[in-house]
């Protein structure tokens with residue numbers, strides 16, 4: 001498990017974003033809001049880098065909810081296969097992967113081998129995401145943070161201790177609209 005180390009104290013702000021930067025994927029998205037005569041709100045990937053949120057877009061809360069569902073989808077499309085690839089390379093096995101919007105963790109691994117990934121990982125730099133994925137895979141072998149765990153993890157990421165220290169302030173990279181408006 002990787003804990004959030006800083007309490008986030010920001011005022012709730014239901015403002016729709018105009019762009020979404022996803023360093024984990026090297027992607028930058030521009031968002032257009034298209035009012036249409038329907039009660040629901042949906043999102044379309046028109047072309048690479050362009051998202052259209054359509055429907056009852058005056059409801060900012062509904063727009064944010066649909067964008068968070070899209071972030072979960074991108075996590076399932078991109079980070080889950082990456083986790084599976086790293087597992088294959090390292091000879092790790094896990095049971096299943098859940099994608100969630102945890103408030104206090106980037107990821108976790110249960111004793112049953114279920115790995116939970118936060119879609120907020122999308123806002124981290126790619127090498128940090130790789131570290132988090134390897135960290136959880138090592139928990140499938142060793143559940144605690146004992147010296148044995150760190151020895152194992154350092155075989156896959158020699159800089160693991162330094163990366164862990166550097167990541168302490170990285171919740172600031174999660175945009176306010178993602179962090180403060182529920183999961």
Ligand SMILES: [Zn+2]
Pocket residue numbers: 001002135139145
């Ligand atoms: Zn851990």
